[in-house]
Amino acid sequence: MSPSGITPSRWCPTPEQVMILEEIYRNGLKTPNATQIQHITSHLSFYGKIEGKNVFYWFQNHKARDRQKLRRKLYKQLQQHHFLMKRHRFDEHTQFFHYFLPQHVPQLLPFPSPSHQKEGEEEPATEVEGGRTTWFGGDEGTTVAEEDGETTCRNGTLRTLELFPVRASWMKEEEGTSGNGGWMN
């Protein structure tokens, strides 16, 4: 590659360029027209080499991956579709409330199968999770510590603890896939 000198094979956006593009996108411009592309390009060229097609492709890819991500999320949530029941509580408008709506159903199925790609949308190439290793006890969630009255706020018993498998399989789940199971009761 790079036959003549130091010509990169493809556009390498600078952090500023990415940031500005994302901000433009977030502000509502999802598909710029030609004029907009031209102007965005000329402004971004201040931060590095860039041409119109880079901007065009960036918006196309960004929008596509946005939709893809959201669709995958919705798909996973549809897998657990049963437990979308309304509860009426005083805090039902809070963020974490919506997060815990489903009860214990996520445990029924260990996890979404690693090969559950929906039709054409994927790219995850996630290294497959190994055994599901339900290495957590029967703790059922909340407040498992004993109530000894001691608040135990930042008890200084800092010792070299062996971290439990923090790079275990379940952590490798992709970001943004926050399916809502019942983590709160």
Next chain:
Amino acid sequence: MSPSGITPSRWCPTPEQVMILEEIYRNGLKTPNATQIQHITSHLSFYGKIEGKNVFYWFQNHKARDRQKLRRKLYKQLQQHHFLMKRHRFDEHTQFFHYFLPQHVPQLLPFPSPSHQKEGEEEPATEVEGGRTTWFGGDEGTTVAEEDGETTCRNGTLRTLELFPVRASWMKEEEGTSGNGGWMN
């Protein structure tokens, strides 16, 4: 510290819990789903009182403040480049200028709130703050057209020369068409 019997009003993570949470985060888990939150919670409960919502909020806050930190950093970079002051001379009579640049670029980076200066960073004192996003709100003289899609071609009043052929389908919302309108250079 809270004396015995007094329940602290909020979760006070132990150093072990914080360490483990940070380790998990660093290893790539930014938004745990409900099942993951359950697992983390039940394991962290070994080190002290904790419940699911604490884990949930911890990740939310940690991720948000990570982003915030990074955004501040990039903001400084942008600031030293004087991006906000830079304007291209030929922009000022164009559609792009009116509906894109002046209102939106200044608020590209919602930098930290002016009330709380975190780590010795001074307010940039840019006076371009008030404008609310008037993306498509041409209420005054700029009401030439709905300016998405066919640009200025409604009445046949093509005022200036077209820098780009503004007609292609990819301008609408259609991204299936890979044919460019000749804007690629």
Next chain:
DNA sequence: GCAAATTAATGATTTATTCAAG
């Protein structure tokens, strides 16, 4: 050294966006 006063961190809530379905 020691608390009151002040400031910085951070846990917990609220508000605004976003996408897509109805």
Next chain:
DNA sequence: CTTGAATAAATCATTAATTTGC
């Protein structure tokens, strides 16, 4: 055009660090 669900941004509130005068 409205609504649901998810979540990021912004904000509120409380705890911890620290400064300060004695």
